Amino acid sequence: MGGKSVLVVGDDGVDPATLESALAETPASxxxxxDLTALFDTLTRSMFHALVLPAIVDGQSGTDIAYGVRNLFPDLPVIIAGEDPSAVPDGLDVTxxxxxxxxxxxxxxxxRDSLDGEPPSVAGRPPSPxxxxxLSLFNELPDHLYAxxxxxxxxLMGRGFNEPTDRLGRTDxxxxxxxxxxxxxxxRDEMDVIEGNTDRIEVEEFLNLGATYVRTRKMPWYDAAGEIQGIVGHTQDITERKLREHAFRRQHERMVKVALVASHELRNELQIAYGRLEDMAGCDDAAADIEESLSNVSTIIDTVVELSTSDPNGPLQHDEIEQIPKQKHVWLSRLSREVWDTLADSRASLTFDGDTRIVADQESTGLLLxxxxxxxLEHAGPSVTVTVGTTDDGFFAADDGPGIDVEPPERVFDAGHSAVAENTGFGLYVARRVAADQGWTLSMSDSESGGARFNIGNVDCQD
Incomplete structure (x- = not known):
């Protein structure tokens, strides 16, 4: 049988010395x-002919650990010590x-029974480059890699976000x-890739974990015959990039506001100037020069407004715009959090009552939110709590403020209606137009706390 190597994991299961004594007649070391986290490194870099796992190791199920081992070392015999054979799932080839x-x-x-068989073709030989x-890629990349x-x-899991064994054998x-x-x-995404319904998944999310904003890509894992045997995933922490985007968006919004206020004041002055110009009858040459200058100023104002309110990343040509898919899947929580972080300070808070992925134009939906x-913030004050949640046909945004006392309530969506003196009264009018452009409805009701609740319906959500 030759010299064989047996790897025993854990301190509380099988006693290695006692096992070695029991194997005295067998030429096996x-x-x-x-350290359970070093399991895959050890199996990859050294040669073993059998693996012994305890039923529980470091608080994890030995059966779950065996899932990962059997997929990466399919012919390595695995023995789980102290486990009821009836508890082993069907299809998991372990003893x-x-x-x-x-x-x-x-x-x-x-x-001994396992060592009598053919030696494992992967774990029983030196590793290939x-x-x-x-293995180095999985261990050293700061992002989260997994299979x-x-x-x-x-x-298999990398060390980017989690311990490399704490999710083995489990689905999300x-x-x-x-x-x-x-x-x-x-x-659902992963099964779409595994079943060949799509060749790649890419999505951004907002999570209440160590990485606040992440981008995940999932691709097929092919076996030697070219058949899909699972997925390979890459999750990247993009929190710093998102925070820079938030800062840039706030800067852009300040520029827009300055431009709009300035243009309003300048147009008022132009109206006065044009009025004075009408009084200059008989001074044809001077009046013509003044009128031309005023026209140039008016054109400059229009240009400033157009530039300040255009896409902050620069204007696109028509053929470029047609190539951009506006409708795509986006997490409601992620988009809500991005928008919120550009508006509110630490006194206000945003909470979530459920989450869903919606099919939407991200820019338009961001403007609506x-x-x-x-x-x-304007009606309930800087310490408001806003809750975003899901409904049967869409989502809602509700606050804990005093509510909006308007009769009939639908008047809040009228152009020019405002309960705040310095406001233009076009905000909710624009919001309803933005919703309608995507085929959605926007209505208002009272929130559970007596504040205002806006309901967005007829939204394509992914259950």
Whole structure:
């Protein structure tokens, strides 16, 4: 049988010394690994012919760990010590040995049986440069890299965001720290890739975890025959980039406001100047020169307004605009948080009552949310709490302010209507127009706390 190597994981399961004694008649060496996070590094860089896992190691199920091992080292015999064989899921090719007073003897027997077979083709040989290269990529890249099998269960994880074993054997819906809506959407995305319905997923999210804003890409994982056997994922922390975008958006909005206020005042002065010009009858040459100058000033004002209110990234040509897909999937929480961070200070707060992905023009929807949030800040004060949540056919934005006392309530959407003296009264009018442009409805009702609630309906949401 030749010299064989057995890797035993953990300190509280099988006693390595006792196991080695039980294997005295078998030419096999025992290596103990206390640090579970080094499991895949150890299996990749060294040669082993069998793996012994405890039923529970570092608070994790040995069965879950075995999912990852079997996908990456499919012919490596795995023995789970102290596990009820009936608890092992169907399709997971491992040997479970029940707890007993003869645990080490029974495990030794299972190890001997496994060593009698063909040696494992991957774990039983030195690693290739490609294997060590990919392992280094998973370990050293600061982003989150991971691989999942054809049931979307984690089988390998990098060290970017998590410990490399804390989700093994689990789908996202079984990971407790992930929001339910996000986990279900992630699982749907992954199954679409696995089943060949799409070749790539890319989405940005807002999460209440260590990384606030993330961008995730998911692609097929192909086996040696070119068949899809799972997915490979890459999640990147884009929080710093988003914060820079927020700062730029605030700067752009200040510029727009300055330009609009200045243009309003300048046009008033132009009206006065044109009025005085009419009194200059008989001074044809002078009047013509003055009128031409005033016309030039008016043109300059129009140009300043156009430039300040255009896309901050620069104007696009018509053929470029047609190539940009305006409607796309966007998380309601992520877009809401981005808009909120450009408007409110620390006294106000934004909360969420559910989340969903909507199919929307991100820029238009951002403008709609901006108007609704500004309305809450203006009417309910700087310490307002705004809640964004989901409904059966869309979403809502509600505040805890005094509400809007208008009869009939629909008047709030009239052009020019305002309860704040310095406002133009066009905000909610524009919001309803923006919603209608996407085929949505916008209505107002009372929130649970007595404030204002705006309901956006007829929205294409991904359940």
């Amino acid at each position: 025992i290596t103990q690994l206390s 479970a040995v029940e707890s007993s007073t003869r645990l080490e003897d029974n495990v030794a027997e299972a190890v 490609m294997e060590t290269l990919l 999942k099998d054809d049931d979307a269960r984690h089988v 819906v079984e990971v407790p720290e992930l929001a339910d809506e996000h986990a279900k959407a992630a699982l 901006q108007i609704l949030f500004q309305n809450a």
